[in-house]
Amino acid sequence: MWLPFDLDDRVTASAVAAAGTIIGALIQLRIAWKRELSDRARGAPVTKKTRRGPVLAVFVLLIAAGVGGFAFSESLVRQSQQETAALRGELRTELEQINATAARLELAARDERAPFSAAPVEGVRPDETTARASEASVTVTVGPCHKREAGAGASAACEQQDAQPVTLCASVPAPATVTESALYARPEDSQQAWEDSRVAPGGDVGRARFADKLFERAESTRSKQVCTSFSVWDGDHAYSARLMVRYTPAVSAESVANGSAPSASPAPNPAATGAPITAAAPVSPTPR
Numbered sequence: 705m706w707l708p709f710d711l712d713d714r715v716t717a718s719a720v721a722a723a724g725t726i727i728g729a730l731i732q733l734r735i736a737w738k739r740e741l742s743d744r745a746r747g748a749p750v751t752k753k754t755r756r757g758p759v760l761a762v763f764v765l766l767i768a769a770g771v772g773g774f775a776f777s778e779s780l781v782r783q784s785q786q787e788t789a790a791l792r793g794e795l796r797t798e799l800e801q802i803n804a805t806a807a808r809l810e811l812a813a814r815d816e817r818a819p820f821s822a823a824p825v826e827g828v829r830p831d832e833t834t835a836r837a838s839e840a841s842v843t844v845t846v847g848p849c850h851k852r853e854a855g856a857g858a859s860a861a862c863e864q865q866d867a868q869p870v871t872l873c874a875s876v877p878a879p880a881t882v883t884e885s886a887l888y889a890r891p892e893d894s895q896q897a898w899e900d901s902r903v904a905p906g907g908d909v910g911r912a913r914f915a916d917k918l919f920e921r922a923e924s925t926r927s928k929q930v931c932t933s934f935s936v937w938d939g940d941h942a943y944s945a946r947l948m949v950r951y952t953p954a955v956s957a958e959s960v961a962n963g964s965a966p967s968a969s970p971a972p973n974p975a976a977t978g979a980p981i982t983a984a985a986p987v988s989p990t991p992r
Contacts, residue, residue, distance in 0.1 A: 719775035725768030733762070837883060840874040841948040845892055846912075846936045864913070867935035872947045873921075878928045879954035885930065885947070887914050892942035901946075911938035914945070 849862035890901040906916035915933035
């Protein structure tokens with residue numbers, strides 16, 4: 705049977721029973737009323753049984769009305785509960801979407817705040833403590849590649865094997881631990897920002913390329929160098945290359961015992977202060 709509301713089986717049964725009782729009581733009242741009119745027309749005396757019939761019908765009608773009212777109120781309560789459940793489901797879905805969006809925004813903000821990512825440095829293990837990390841950087845400009853053909857004065861186009869590698873080295877304190885490094889390269893006449901010129905180790909930028917790995921070498925008793933190679937075989941354009949290194953200073957046993965952390969010791973090379981070092985003039989690879 706079709707019902708306008710999605711009611712419980714017990715509520716439906718109560719409503720049907722109340723409706724049947726009301727209909728039966730109304731029929732009984734009609735019969736009793738007709739019987740009383742017939743008796744009055746014939747002049748028959750009114751007995752107690754005759755008087756009791758309408759009263760009983762009214763009493764049954766009241767009970768049926770109460771049951772019907774209860775069933776109707778239950779239907780309203782059930783409908784309200786269904787609407788509340790649907791609203792809660794919609795709110796829960798929207799809350800999950802908001803949480804997912806907030807997580808994506810937080811991840812994007814974290815990526816923007818951390819432009820460095822770990823690059824392989826031979827013989828170096830990243831330190832987990834980066835609260836006092838310092839930075840060092842070096843920038844160099846390499847001029848176009850010019851190859852001289854044997855027995856001729858005119859220059860020929862360079863190939864990758866003809867490029868003379870240029871070494872970029874950033875100085876850091878000798879006891880420091882290198883945690884991260886970043887490589888950047890772009891044509892000299894490019895207006896692209898350094899942040900958009902990120903290159904992975906071993907990656908190509910046009911007709912220029914970084915070495916596959918970074919390496920360390922001693923510079924003095926107080927400092928060491930983190931280096932990489934950069935090659936250019938473009939005969940028409942110069943390229944600028946940049947190496948940025950993040951490191952943490954070593955903590956001595958005496959400092960740990962005193963409860964104080966040492967600050968980073970400045971390296972002889974100004975690159976240890978984090979300021980980029982740019983060559984005064986383009987560095988052209990030596991012709992072979």
